[in-house]
Amino acid sequence: MKILVLSNKNPFPPRDGGELAIRNMIQEMVEYGHEVSFLMMTTSKHHKKNSPDLDNINAHNVFVNTDIRPLKLLLNYFFGSMPYIAKRFVDATFAERLIDLLYSKRFDIVQLEGLYLAPYIDTIRQVSQAKIVLRAHNVEHEIWQRNSELEKNPLKRFYLKSMAKRLKKFEFQALLKIDGLLPITDRDEKKLQDLGYSKLSLTIPFGIKAKNYQIKPLHIDKVSVGYIGALDWFPNREGLMWFLENVWTEIQKVSTGLEFHIAGRNADMELRRLINSSPSVQFHGEVESAQDFIQEHPVMVVPLFSGSGMRVKIVEGMLLNRAMIVTPIATEGISVADGENILIAKEPEVFVEKLLQLTKSPEKIAQIGEAAHRFAMANYDNHRLMENLTSFYKSLK
Secondary structure, eight states: OEEEEEESSOOSSOOSHHHHHHHHHHHHHHHHTOEEEEEEEEESSSOOOOOOSSSSEEEEEEEEOOOOOHHHHHHHHHHOSSOHHHHTTOOHHHHHHHHHHHHHSOOSEEEEESGGGGGGHHHHHHHOOOEEEEEESSOHHHHHHHHHHHOOSHHHHHHHHHHHHHHHHHHHHHHHHOSEEEESSHHHHHHHHHHTOOSEEOOOOOOBOGGGOOOOOOOOSSOOEEEEOOTTSHHHHHHHHHHIIIIIHHHHHHOTTOOEEEEOSOOOHHHHHHHHTOTTEEEOOSOSOHHHHHHTOSEEEEOOSSOOSOOHHHHHHHHTTOEEEEOGGGGTTOOOOBTTTBEEOOSHHHHHHHHHHHHHOHHHHHHHHHHHHHHHHHHOBHHHHHHHHHHHHHHTO
């Protein structure tokens, strides 16, 4: 099939879970035999000029300035019909390149990698008969709603609630315009159906390309704890600060030799100060290889209290034989078993207890890590997912 994929970020090389999910799917599409074109944005936040490291893909890259402009934000809030967070991705040059591509080839499918490509649906309809599929990486309005519930500043809480309400309407309108929906999790599929989507849908989780991973033996002679995530994403920042303030402070009182290693880009000054306040915490910034970083630390933590979608780094950590300790929200969309292939903790004291259990029992780390690897391989094989996706594409015709 001839497929055009649109993305509001450049996933080459992938620096976060969303980019990895995009890259892996494109790779599998090509290897499965589909003819793939890819139109991506390079933004000021994700500024990369790299070309795809994949063969047999027709890729195009357009720079889009998505910087937040206070005056435009204010005017949009009072007079705009489209939420400002989505409006930032509307760009004339990107639309022109999209039209050129649609005229150059008769595509069967145009796949939107996320809600913020929805403003281009009308443009696609004007010049193409292709079926439009939305790959919903998250339930976007839910992220903002959860963030508003956790925000302590009244003014910020008011704005977040307002944005969540506007995004919900925008999401609903987008769902009415598409031909097919690809949620990342069954939970997200149900949420989007409850919002008003009633056409064909198929849950396609983050897929693993096992050959892309060099899985190293687990060394548990010296146990350390790791965390990796984009630190300019509010749910990650919020969860990490909670962990440092409520869990790690308690760990230090009873386990002075244990080290906590953090990797992630764009940490702000408040977060950096908190990280630097503990001598047992090491901050690595953005690392060159997420795989290598994860495999340096037998135990990985994922503390999340907001957000939506699927946590790609959990699946990656499980594939790499890590023992993961996560909060309940972090496991949404991943059918894991607490105590068998992962450890789940919500309260700080439970997090502390389970973390200490692992550090005092290295064989438990190995046991959970091995079970995690088996689970990831059984449930997230990319080739099997692509077979299902191809059948879904054909059903839209």
